[in-house]
Amino acid sequence: MKSRSTALLWTGAYLLLILSLLTSLSMITAFLLIVPVIVLYNILSMKKFLTHVVPVWLIAFIIHPVYLLLALYFVIPAIVMGRCYKKRASALRTIVIGAATILVEMLLLLFIGTVLFQFDLSGYVQDMVNVAVKPMQEMVGNSALTKDFVLTKEYMDSLMNMTVQRIPFALILSSFMISIITHAIVRPILGRMGYTTTRLKPVREWMFPRSLIWYYLLGVIIEIMALSSESSYLTMISANLVPTLNIFFCIQAMAFFFFVTYHRKWHPVVPFLLAIPVFLFPPMAIIGIIDIAFPLRQMMTKSK
Structure with missing residues (x-):
């Protein structure tokens, strides 16, 4: 009975995290969405796991189809890391495999968006940089600072090019950040539930x-x-x-x-x-x- 109530609580947390992905909290919940899936995957059999997550996906789809797409996106690295915990893989291996899975997904989505939907990542980044810098431009106006250094066209072009070039670095860093944060949260949770997990070596x-x-x-x-x-x-x-x-x-x-x-x-x-x-x-x-x-x-x- 206790394990059933625990699973229901984690299922409810999973649904709430999914529904928060299209809110202002998305930057935080994106780093946490993998956690409840890993916990459910480890404390339940595969059949019971599906009976908990599939209804969540149906509810998410009814509210908005985008929620389902986001849920399916994050469930893949969650299951991959969950299998590592079940097999008692080393902590470093679990983190690296999780990060690699997330990175491959990011690259695959970027490829699909570019080929099928003509998504221009470079143009999107440039638009974001312009939106971020525009308030500064309005604030300084025609001051000497604008003319001489900070917001000249050459500086803006250099900033945009550097931002676009650093996209792979940002993808790699964000993948490892999600995987590390997930491991830091999941390992003690599973440990308190009585499941054996490996920890990283002392720093x-x-x-x-x-x-x-x-x-x-x-x-x-x-x-x-x-x-x-x-x-x-x-x-x-x-x-x-x-x-x-x-x-x-x-x-x-x-x-x-x-x-x-x-x-x-x-x-x-x-x-x-x-x-x-x-x-x-x-x-x-x-x-x-x-x-x-x-x-x-x-x-x-x-x-x-």
Whole structure:
């Protein structure tokens, strides 16, 4: 009886999250919609799972067909991650598979929209940039700031081009963010329900493969080549590869701070304070590069 009421509560939460997707809360609920599906998938058999989610989809379709499309979009990564939890896959594998599934879905939708519906992503982004900048243009008017630097046509064109070029980076980052947030919420929930789940290693033990450094060098070379080339593909790769790798190096630097704090027995708040400037100033990601390239941790823990 208790498990049945729990399933009904999660089904109700799932319906509410779906109905909130076309409201101002969509930016928040989009990161949470996968959670109830994963929970239901793990606590119920496949037959009972369908008896809970299918009525939700029917209600969503009756209210507005778009709700059903959005629900079906998010249910695929939810089931993929749910299977990982059922098979007791490692936390990192679950997060990566979930993020990869979400990313593939995004790219597939973008491809379908472009081919079948002639959706112009570049034009859409430019319109969004214009909408965002227009209030600033009206505020500054014909001031010297507008004429000399901030809102000149050259600056606007550069901003739009940079925004369009960074779309792959934004898709990758958002996919991992959704997957990480989902795991952070689902794992303790399933744990409290008595289901065995794996957790990530402590942050101080994180260590990315050394091959990332070679990818970074390749990205820098491509970035240099793009400066003297008119190839849009080189420009697109250089605009996304290096920033993506910088995220990994920033995380590695943060892991190094946690490692040092643990072994030096510093206050637990220290690594968080040290990590803030690393994420605010990307060049400081070199700390993560050094941590991967050299055995700093072994030298610190080696007995005198």
